[in-house]
Amino acid sequence: MTNSLPLKGIRIIAVEQYGAGPYGSMYLADMGAEVIKIENPKIGGDVSRQTGPFFLGENDSYFFQTFNLNKKSITLNLKSEEGRAVFEKLVKTADAVTNNLRGDQPEKLGITYEALKHINPKIVCGHLSAYGRDNDRASWPGYDYLMQAEAGLMSLTGEPGQAPARFGVSMVDFMTGAVASLGLTAALLGAHRSGVGSDVDVSLFDVALHQLSYPATWYLNQGHVVERVARSAHPATVPCQLYKTQDSFVFLMAMTDKFWQVLMDILDDEVLKAQRFAKVADRRENRDLLTQEIDRVLGKHPTAYWLEVLKGKIPCAPVYDLPQAMNNPYIRDTGMVQKVPHPHNADMEILANPIKVNGQRLVGKASVTMGENTQELLSELGYDEQAIAGLKQRQAI
Known part of the structure; x- marks a missing residue:
């Protein structure tokens, strides 16, 4: 199954943390791409490693595992000169760089197509932000629930006469991650045909607004306002x-x-x-x-x-409530619950990727410890043990 995955041979560098970005890149990793997650050693890596209340040993959590199966991890400080040099060597070997930073950050960090095309003309740069990179909200932080509120989704959720309600889970994060992975994959196909990469932008707000779908079309064309129904x-x-x-x-x-x-x-x-x-x-x-x-x-x-x-x-x-949904025999009969052994829980279970390839569920592998693949990747890039030790001492990795 591993050898037949459609994205096998594609290398993607992911500058990401928490939910939407990691959710989207995990789809690519599940489909066979080599997703290399860059984690800043100065801040303990992806913040979701410390997102409780349930943890797996030191600097790992069930929340983190939920969004980071099948990925590699390298510790790298992109703001240091030596860390940047390592990053650029990685870019030479990669097909894409993806991030879910605030909209004003990719240009500052030099992870746009314009900043990287001289290193690798085919590189595709995916940007998942709260409000996009090309408007007066580019520097605004933003989260799922805010998008549900402003895009009108909360106003349509819940019972009539009650306070507006959010979705039970962060569906805007998940939809945006999925849309971002679709956009990145399409751009990769284009770059492989043309030899020229690109920037691909997706924002939480745009995706949330797009989910209004036919109520938006009805209002824009007929002035009809959809309201909550009992x-x-x-x-x-x-x-x-x-x-x-x-x-x-x-x-x-x-x-x-x-x-x-x-x-x-x-x-x-x-x-x-x-x-x-x-x-x-x-x-x-x-x-x-x-x-x-x-x-x-x-x-x-x-x-x-x-x-x-x-x-x-x-x-x-x-x-169903959550326990009933998780104990529904149907989801195990169809393979939607998957055992993914972890060093701190050999019986760890995760919901499987909903995509099947040739009738087979995609296989999940537990996310690695922070920086577990650093030595391997640096060696591949030509760094010897002494050079790697020097980078670590100077906090570049």
Whole structure:
């Protein structure tokens, strides 16, 4: 499997930390790229190594492992003259340099295409920042939750009449990391064809705003404002929301006339078969009444009963909490939980990459200790043991 990975032979230097950048570059590492993570020895490396509350020995954490599988680590101080020299030698051997620094930092650090093209004309430079590098917010720090707030996503999340709510996890970070890895891969393909590299920019804010998708299109063209609907319902299609069963909730999505008819055959209730619910527009107009009637029918049995009756016929799902989601047999049957041995936990488990290649899950390897590959990489670049010791003494590595 390792030899057939699509990005095998691609070398990527990653100047990154915490979430969005490492999440995106981990996709590239999982797909076979040699991702070399640069960690500043003066600050203890990636800050997420110290992100608790759960740790794995010294200067490592489960949080860090979540975003850094399959990568190498080199300690390097890019602000020192000797550290910069090492970096430039690495650039000569690399296909891409990626970072998730503040928008004004890549130029200051000299990790843009303009700064590196004389070293390697094919180098692709990926920049993931909060607000981009070409506007008056370039120097602003920024995080996922801020983007959810300003881009309008929080206003669409939660129940009507309640305070706006954020997503349960940092989805803007993860989406931006994935988009950044897509952009970098596309630019790599272009550079391999043309021999000329480029800068590729992605920002948290732009990706968050882009996730507004069709509500944004509706507003821009028709002035229509999508608002929150009770029970996490779809703004336009009915039925598509949470419904009450005898003991909990089920999310039901009979979004087409075909699925509606199948649902009617299964539920076999005369009130639901009434003309007022016959068409998509009718169901939308009578949403509240329809919710009451579906609740009434589903309330006759527990969720487990309805899932058994509806599975494979109507799009539906239980509403699990985190333990239930993690203990769902389906995710282990499909290989989405993977054992990744770690020196401090031989049975460490991680969620697997969702991409399959030739029907096979991508294999995860635990992230290494900070700087574990420094000696190996410096030796490859021509540094002998004495030179490496000198670099370490002078805090360049």
